[in-house]
Amino acid sequence: MLDFLQNALLFVVPFLLVLTLVVTIHELGHFWAARALGIAVDRFAIGFGRPLLSRTDKHGVEWRFGWIPLGGYVRFAGDAEASSSVPDADSLSELRTRIQRTEGEGAEKRYFHFKPVWARAIVVAAGPLANFALSIFLFALLLGVFGETVVAPRVGGEPIGAAKAAGFQKGDLIRSADGRRIDDFRDIKLYVSLRAEQPITFVVDRAGREVTLVATPQRKIEVDPLTGSTSKLGVLGLIGPTGGEDISRRRYPPLQALAGGVQRTWSILDTTVVYLGRLFRGLESGDQLGGPLRMAAAASGATEAGAQGAVDLGGKILGGGVALLYLAGVLSVGIGFMNLLPVPVLDGGHLLFYAYEAVARRPLGARIQAAGYRVGLALLLGLMLFATWNDLQQLRVFKIIGGLFS
Numbered sequence: 001m002l003d004f005l006q007n008a009l010l011f012v013v014p015f016l017l018v019l020t021l022v023v024t025i026h027e028l029g030h031f032w033a034a035r036a037l038g039i040a041v042d043r044f045a046i047g048f049g050r051p052l053l054s055r056t057d058k059h060g061v062e063w064r065f066g067w068i069p070l071g072g073y074v075r076f077a078g079d080a081e082a083s084s085s086v087p088d089a090d091s092l093s094e095l096r097t098r099i100q101r102t103e104g105e106g107a108e109k110r111y112f113h114f115k116p117v118w119a120r121a122i123v124v125a126a127g128p129l130a131n132f133a134l135s136i137f138l139f140a141l142l143l144g145v146f147g148e149t150v151v152a153p154r155v156g157g158e159p160i161g162a163a164k165a166a167g168f169q170k171g172d173l174i175r176s177a178d179g180r181r182i183d184d185f186r187d188i189k190l191y192v193s194l195r196a197e198q199p200i201t202f203v204v205d206r207a208g209r210e211v212t213l214v215a216t217p218q219r220k221i222e223v224d225p226l227t228g229s230t231s232k233l234g235v236l237g238l239i240g241p242t243g244g245e246d247i248s249r250r251r252y253p254p255l256q257a258l259a260g261g262v263q264r265t266w267s268i269l270d271t272t273v274v275y276l277g278r279l280f281r282g283l284e285s286g287d288q289l290g291g292p293l294r295m296a297a298a299a300s301g302a303t304e305a306g307a308q309g310a311v312d313l314g315g316k317i318l319g320g321g322v323a324l325l326y327l328a329g330v331l332s333v334g335i336g337f338m339n340l341l342p343v344p345v346l347d348g349g350h351l352l353f354y355a356y357e358a359v360a361r362r363p364l365g366a367r368i369q370a371a372g373y374r375v376g377l378a379l380l381l382g383l384m385l386f387a388t389w390n391d392l393q394q395l396r397v398f399k400i401i402g403g404l405f406s
Contacts, residue, residue: 029130131336140261147251161237196234344376
């Protein structure tokens with residue numbers, strides 16, 4: 001029983017801590033933007049279901065923590081549901097009359113749906129933007145306080161596979177890939193992983209002489225060290241340096257750390273867009289799409305990896321905490337991007353409806369909206385089921401779940 005509790009805590013608690021942080025910042029983005037624009041808010045909720053904790057502040061906002069900690073929402077005054085769906089013209093007229101009858105003329109100006117379309121768009125976009133800001137902050141914090149290990153993009157061993165066929169040699173210093181500057185050996189692996197069977201042009205420094213090489217990564221099964229999940233990724237066959245002057249520790253001053261936070265956030269966004277683009281074109285499989293189980297496995301793996309090597313409890317907690325903050329930064333970018341997709345029920349779907357309203361000078365019809373929300377919900381549920389099925393195919397996930405009962 002004790003082993004079960006220990007495994008459950010290691011698997012579940014880190015995931016819930018990371019998810020709660022990311023979701024809370026997302027919803028605070030909506031909340032702060034709404035308050036800044038004078039919009040009345042009824043409820044700020046983290047989690048769903050019956051509330052475990054609840055209090056109402058002097059502004060009449062109910063702050064609630066639900067017993068199912070897998071999401072959250074901000075409910076504006078006048079909303080019939082947490083999704084803040086866009087009412088049509090008839091519903092708006094009915095709502096205005098009801099508000100004016102109970103609260104007086106002009107009271108509707110405090111309500112979300114009677115704000116100008118640009119104001120509503122700002123409130124909706126503020127959630128994903130808050131996620132991006134959180135990622136930048138976390139990456140900048142980690143770079144400024146703890147620094148990072150920098151691995152020079154030098155070929156440290158004899159190349160194999162596609163790299164050998166392309167003419168790479170031990171000692172080559174890689175300067176760029178397809179015109180993109182390379183500063184760290186890990187950047188090469190990230191760039192190559194999503195370009196299997198696609199020729200890549202490299203510029204390398206070979207003993208002071210510039211050499212251009214073209215290599216085509218091979219598609220191979222790679223194992224994620226955090227989760228144990230497997231994916232078919234592009235592999236070049238380059239071996240990085242293992243020590244000496246090619247590996248250094250660097251800590252950044254505030255402005256450079258902030259720039260580094262922006263760069264890492266953009267890099268994750270760019271990688272996500274490239275992957276989805278190749279996925280829709282049939283150039284990648286969907287095995288890299290993960291759901292809650294894989295996120296939980298990543299949180300558990302990051303905690304373990306961060307704690308390794310520490311000699312005392314304080315060091316283990318610090319190492320695990322740093323790893324979780326980095327994971328929170330990565331997850332926050334993903335959630336911010338996903339919410340901007342133009343799918344009804346997501347923030348991007350609301351923005352799509354507002355774009356129509358701005359052009360047509362009236363909200364979209366109720367029936368079209370309802371159909372859009374049904375389609376969007378079906379797409380979202382389908383994606384979640386597919387991602388969860390992916391997770392269940394991964395041996396490491398089964399091991400972790402089985403470990404809860406070992």
